[in-house]
Amino acid sequence: MPYHILMIHQIRHMVDDPLIIAFVWCVMIDVATGYIRSVFVRKTNSTRGLFGLIKHTIVLVSIISIYPYLISLGYAWLAQTMVWGFILNYLTSITENWGEMGLWLPPQIKQILVKLQSDYDATDYNAITGARKNKGGK
Structure with missing residues (x-):
């Protein structure tokens, strides 16, 4: 089978792929x-919201283009692992948004989020340049 036909087949298959459907739902x-929070x-x-939408769009376009390519090359395990990684990242973000809205979360989930957040301070990181701000001469 010619490669371009195989690629078109993989792209068509993505419409019914449960992993891709779950990924798109997680993004939405x-x-x-995030907006409700x-x-x-x-x-x-508005600047932060626009920046977030741009990041989500880049992730969506990347997954939608890389996923069928990896599968057509025979690396379905890598494509699925990549999508699962993004799904877990989005589920974490959804849970954080939910908790920041003050809605109920199970105590075990709260403990995990508190532990994760104690190791991370978003105020010392510039998302555009990727540089860390220098705090107190550290």
């Missing part, structure tokens, strides 16, 4: 909970 739910916390920022 994360965007929705910004209203709950009363910290809306």
Whole structure:
């Protein structure tokens, strides 16, 4: 079978692929909970929101283009692992948004999030340049 036909077949198959469907739903739910969280916390920022939408779009386009390519090359395990990684990342973000809205979370999930957040301070990181701010001469 010619390679371009195989690629077209893989792209068509993505429409019914449960992993891709779950991934797209996670992205949409994360965007929705992010906007709802910004209203709950009363910290809306159009620049930050636009930057977030651009990041989500880049991730979606990357997955939609890389996933069928890897599968057509015979690396389905790598394609699926990559998508599962993004799904887990989005589920974490959805859970964080949910918790920041003050809605109920199981105590075990709260403990995990508190532990993860104690190791990370978003205020010392510039997402555009990737540089860490220098705090207190460290």
